[in-house]
Amino acid sequence: MSENVVQRLRDEIENGIISNDFAPGARLDEVQLATRFGVSRTPVREALMQLNAIGLVEIRPRRGAVVIDPGPHRIFEMFEVMAELEGLAGSLAARRFTDTDRTAILVAHADCERSSSAGNSDAYYYDNERFHKAIYAASHSGFLAEQCVALHRRLQPYRRLQLRVRNRVATSFAEHGAIVEAILAGEAEQARTLLRQHVSIQGERFSDLVATLASR
Amino acid sequence: MSENVVQRLRDEIENGIISNDFAPGARLDEVQLATRFGVSRTPVREALMQLNAIGLVEIRPRRGAVVIDPGPHRIFEMFEVMAELEGLAGSLAARRFTDTDRTAILVAHADCERSSSAGNSDAYYYDNERFHKAIYAASHSGFLAEQCVALHRRLQPYRRLQLRVRNRVATSFAEHGAIVEAILAGEAEQARTLLRQHVSIQGERFSDLVATLASR
DNA sequence: GTCAACGTTCTTGCATACAAGATTTATCAT
């Protein structure tokens, strides 16, 4: 028992939800999870309570825990908020970035370029994440960074779909270029607008995707 | 046992933290809370886990739970984010409000006027809250509204201090007037800017307060 | 054959038990 069982369970189950191992609507049986992870029900319940507080699972009294299904509309709302927070992070970054922030952003951007031109959308996914995290860090607002990371994580499955869409990687990388320019030039409002759009587009793409899937 | 013990505990402890009954840094002893609420440790722990997930308490392994003390700087960061979210809510409200939204906003605004001109800052505090919630509702974004309510709640203790500051109630009400005008006129960007400023000012006032307190 | 009422079984909610790490206290040496 090296660390903390509950925290480990929380992460495992959360990852399971994010990675769609536990699909939305799926029932999370306490004893099943307990035996699966080789622990008793108590830490499992405590982990589920945490996920409930975060909004990842719903606990219906006496009827067990299920993975929350946000539904397309709510996911779009989440992208909307994400866009705003990223915009704020960008504008703060433009005003506050340090030398280390700049190099971190440039390195991440260069990595994005590599995976983008290689057409490796999986690699791009990770490099893109590091790029955005570099901007959060450059905002020098710990609270904002935490909020952004949490939302980013929750939107991960829906964002991931998009990179498969035609040309999305190339377009995304092009947008990154303009964002880097604005931030490093200290143009806060421009950085805000560009980042907001960069994220908003993903919400719209997601809606498009839902619409096309629904019409079949 | 009418409802759900854990949920009740969560609310009670959360309220205790918000209302400063449990001060930042205070240790939350499991058996103490359990006996106080007449339950066993298990539901107490589950409630603490939830508060930990929300970020209200910190659980140090094997060393118990303590109320998190955000510290002045982080509180300022929280106001910064709050300003952005309220701005978004305002801009969406300006574009999406319905007739019922309009009346709700106008009623809340009228109530604010009454308590403001009566010089009753406690009453104003509650009316102000209803005013802002009316705007969240008018944004027609459930997710955004939830985020705003949660942050609003966490900032409650620090916001409350400010209404005691010279002229703050009157100034706040004046700002509300302009905000209502912008929203009902459908001027989304204007509403965003005004609301952002309206909230930002509170963060700045908070910093002023901290500065003056520190210099004594 | 279908539907409903009843009883069985399963699952959750909370309490209690027990082990292991942290903290405090007491004792002893310097």
Place this chain on the structure above:
DNA sequence: ATGATAAATCTTGTATGCAAGAACGTTGAC
């Protein structure tokens, strides 16, 4: 008297137990 060390105590982390509610199946009536 002070500091360190060891023992006692307290607290947390996890497992287990038990009661009550929900899901499920069975049996019986029509």
